[in-house]
Amino acid sequence: KQEVTQIPAALSVPEGENLVLNCSFTDSAIYNLQWFRQDPGKGLTSLLLIQSSQREQTSGRLNASLDKSSGRSTLYIAASQPGDSATYLCARGMGFQKLVFGTGTRLLVSP
Amino acid sequence: GAVVSQHPSWVICKSGTSVKIECRSLDFQATTMFWYRQFPKQSLMLMATSNEGSKATYEQGVEKDKFLINHASLTLSTLTVTSAHPEDSSFYICSASGGRMGDSYNSPLHFGNGTRLTVT
Numbered sequence: 098k099q100e101v102t103q104i105p106a107a108l109s110v111p112e113g114e115n116l117v118l119n120c121s122f123t124d125s126a127i128y129n130l131q132w133f134r135q136d137p138g139k140g141l142t143s144l145l146l147i148q149s150s151q152r153e154q155t156s157g158r159l160n161a162s163l164d165k166s167s168g169r170s171t172l173y174i175a176a177s178q179p180g181d182s183a184t185y186l187c188a189r190g191m192g193f194q195k196l197v198f199g200t201g202t203r204l205l206v207s208p
Numbered sequence: 209g210a211v212v213s214q215h216p217s218w219v220i221c222k223s224g225t226s227v228k229i230e231c232r233s234l235d236f237q238a239t240t241m242f243w244y245r246q247f248p249k250q251s252l253m254l255m256a257t258s259n260e261g262s263k264a265t266y267e268q269g270v271e272k273d274k275f276l277i278n279h280a281s282l283t284l285s286t287l288t289v290t291s292a293h294p295e296d297s298s299f300y301i302c303s304a305s306g307g308r309m310g311d312s313y314n315s316p317l318h319f320g321n322g323t324r325l326t327v328t
Contacts, residue, residue: 101251133319140214140301140319141252186251194240194305194317198251 101189101199109205110177118172118202120187125165129190132161132172134183135201141186145172177206211235212304214320221292222328229287229323231302237282238304242317243275246299258285292327299324 104119120130129148133141145154145161147170153162160173170187184203188196211234221227231241239260244252256272258264258279266272276288285304289296301322 138299138322138324140212140321141303142319143317188252194242195254195257196242196252196317198244198253200251 101187101197103185103187103199103202105202106200107203107205109207112177112179112206112208114177114206115173115175116177116204118174118185118187118204120170120172120199122168122170122189122197122199124189125168127165127189127191130161130163130170131188131190131196132159132170133186133188135186136183144185174204177204179206179208182206212238212302212318212320214302214323216323217321218324218326220326220328223293224291226288226290227292227325229289229300229302229325231285231287231304231320233283233304233318236304236318238285239282240305241279241285242303242305243277243285243287244301244303246301246322252301255287289325292325294327297325297327 101122127149129146131146132144134144135141147154147163158175163170182205184201186201187199213232213234215230241258243255245255246252254267255270256264256266256277258277260279260282264277274290279285299322303317303319305317
């Protein structure tokens with residue numbers, strides 16, 4: 098069974114903190130690892146995509162890393178802001194754009 | 209950027225009725241669309257993959273006769289939940305790609321805003 102697990106399930110931090118979200122997957126044979134943001138009752142916004150041949154990707158205050166050998170990816174958010182509050186989902190790319198999603202981390206950044 | 213429009217954003221229906229959800233790509237040709245379902249506090253689960261002009265491919269455990277998918281044009285895919293029951297109440301999300309099977313698996317995916325279905 099191809100499982101994707103995210104820890105922690107929920108996280109509450111004060112504004113300005115740097116934080117790390119974790120994602121682990123059971124099968125190292127992946128095409129890519131993607132991170133998404135989901136606001137309540139909304140669809141998904143793509144944040145970062147790491148190809149299987151890459152080790153990390155950066156976009157602004159976000160940095161995602163990928164370690165296939167250990168089956169782990171982390172999303173680092175620097176200088177968190179209240180607007181970062183959302184659910185963050187990682188997804189393992191299995192084949193042509195078929196994604197297996199993790200359970201998500203609900204992030205709350207308080208002012 | 210590319211936009212995927214999903215309609216309706218929410219719908220309430222009575223048990224036994226059918227509901228149609230539309231997913232439109234507004235500024236690109238969506239050769240492939242994916243339909244996901246998300247139960248409360250759970251992750252997204254892929255239901256089916258559809259390519260324009262061909263039959264959808266359903267994931268294991270998804271009833272194709274209950275969840276009818278039509279992808280008749282390059283800008284529109286529809287999901288019809290037939291004879292809906294309360295256990296079908298969920299958040300349904302589509303995503304669209306301009307690529308096809310065999311193309312790069314790193315082509316960008318664009319997601320709709322989802323449809324909240326409540327069956328009473």
